[in-house]
Amino acid sequence: MINPHNVLKVLSNLISDKLFRYSPSSINPDEEHVASNFYKCLESILESTSHIFETENTLDHDDELDDENIEDPLPLTSTDEHLDPIKDTVCEPIDEYNLQNHFSLDYMKRVVDYYDEINPIRGKRKRKWRTAKHRFQRVPNPQCIARFRKYIEAGGAKQHKVDNVDIYVYDQFEHARHNFLSVHDIDLRRRGLKKARELNLNDFEASEGWLWSFKYRHGICTRKITKLVMKKVVESQEEIYQSAKNFVLETNKIIEGxxxxxxxxxxxxxxxxEVHGGRTLTHSGEKSTWGSVRSLxxxxxxxxxxxxxxxxxxxxxxxxxxxxxxxxxxxxxxxxxxxxxxxxxxxxxxxxxxxxxxxxxxxxxxxxxxxxxxxxxxxxxxxxxxxxxxxxxxxxxxxxxxxxxxxxxxxxxxx
The missing domain is CATH 3.30.420 (Nucleotidyltransferase; domain 5)
Known part of the structure; x- marks a missing residue:
């Protein structure tokens, strides 16, 4: 669980330590805009069940490098042989493993959408490979764009599909526990297999190793149920919170007098x-765990x-x-x-x-x-x-x- 106040505190300390040359001044509109974008980014992270950080280094804005006045002799196509040839580009060899582990599906979509954007006046591709490379410097060569298209059409690389399975299973787990439903290992594995079949990930087996890793990543463990509630109580949680909110609002008005x-x-x-604990550390496999008190x-x-x-x-x-x-x-x-x-x-x-x-x-x-x-x-x-x-x-x-x-x-x- 990420605490936004702790993030703000760490960010403040980093600014004080690393950017000490800047002195306090009045806030201008550009600074307000940057702060608003920071907030939206943090809010998106807090609301998601998982997140991936990607780094891009660029000194330009999207519109500054549009090659609208440069004729692009190559037609728009999704095959490798029609990508713009750049003589001075070093084509670094990459394999399936590199693509899956260095580029998220969202990143691939942004690269392809940026490269394939059409000039509405000329009806041709708006940008050449040189511009796309300058904007997305992590992409090593033009052949990657064609590979990206294939992955997008297939719903992502294998690792992307496994990540989607992970997100889906965790969302299902969160929904079940929010409603106080019991969840067991077999439930997680069934949900994982169901989502994998939907994504055509046929070699996914929801193995014991995957299950252990999943529970470890999300901090899930087996716990003794200490309280049982009826389904009616679960369904009325929203009514309870609303009742509490209304009471506080009404009482605050009365308290003013x-x-x-x-x-x-x-x-x-x-x-x-005599106060006593309900749990204790003891030997694994113990059939009966006893506790001692002075008086029952x-x-x-x-x-x-x-x-x-x-x-x-x-x-x-x-x-x-x-x-x-x-x-x-x-x-x-x-x-x-x-x-x-x-x-x-x-x-x-x-x-x-x-x-x-x-x-x-x-x-x-x-x-x-x-x-x-x-x-x-x-x-x-x-x-x-x-x-x-x-x-x-x-x-x-x-x-x-x-x-x-x-x-x-x-x-x-x-x-």
Whole structure:
């Protein structure tokens, strides 16, 4: 994944180190045009799944070397024997391997299109080989243009077709994972073979070696699925993001009427009594992987805390804490040895989670003492927390419910 900010930082450092002779000045239209082209190039790279850099060295513009006034005695044709002969051109021998690995299909098309462009007035080819060579200096001799035409007609050289297979398979993989679909090695190989047949790449076998290289290039590995979601959830992702966006826009308008210390957010947070990891490094081929904890009960049970924060980043006192007690109440023996903190309101339930009555208790003990002359509270959509009776009687108070499934995106205490 390319971070454009890092690219900009590196570019800035290179300019400072290599082009230090240039001093800062006002920006002119030409510089704005160059910067715009840089941005479009970077944006194209970020939006693509793969990219190839090609270098061309030239000091001319396309139109400066058009040979419109020079008669071209050779007719426009795609055969080698009719290409413009240049006596002082050194015809460097190139083979199939060189063409495939030094010229992309897009580059070949640009060379051929440039060389074959027709003068609309004369009806003949606009440029001679000398001009094309000056524009595309990587092309060693005129025979390459005829070879380029053959590759273009065939859909590219073998390496180009293999690259197209790679791009297609990766796009299919990205689409599947975007929809949380399971993907296996056999799926990648089937997609590769399907695309290869479409490109008439009949000797492509999607071998184990190709599969390993493909996964290595794109950083793909086998991972344990840690969460399952229904197809309905996947299909509603766009609705969830749109709901979050609308809520933020509407709430921002309302927040303008409040000061930062008048805007509050609260969230119920479950905490495991003993935190443990779900994965570990161990020996390959191990049939059963075990992990050790002090207490199985503590590793599967949690208590709940509910903090309140303000828009300007302050955590308000007291903190609400709900323990889990089998009886639903704290025993007398526990009370005797329990540490009493002034900034904690302690309660309990059978599940360790908050009920309607416990949420009401939180309002009385924690929220009301922190109310301002005006207060806006942002809460998630837990049923007991959004019940109107809970906030009944509070003056100069307003609360907004964060839409379901959007809290990981926009709730301050979650992001």
């Amino acid at each position: 409040y000061t930062p210390n008048q805007v509050l957010n609260t969230d119920q947070i479950g905490v495991e009594l 009960w503590a590793a599967t049970h949690a208590y709940t805390i509910q903090p309140i924060t303000t828009m300007d980043g302050c955590v308000l006192n007291p903190l609400y804490m709900c323990l889990k007690e089998v009886s639903g109440r704290i025993g007398d023996n526990v009370k005797k040895n329990l540490f009493h903190a002034k900034n904690i309101v302690l309660t309990c339930s059978k599940s360790g989670k908050l009920t309607l009555s416990l949420v009401t208790y939180w309002v009385n003990q924690c929220l009301i003492p922190n109310l301002q002359s005006r207060t806006l509270l942002l809460v998630d959509s837990l049923p007991h927390q959004v019940h109107p009776e809970v906030y009944k009687g509070l003056k100069h108070f307003e609360y907004r419910v964060i839409p379901p499934k959007t809290t990981p995106i926009i709730q301050p205490l979650d992001v």
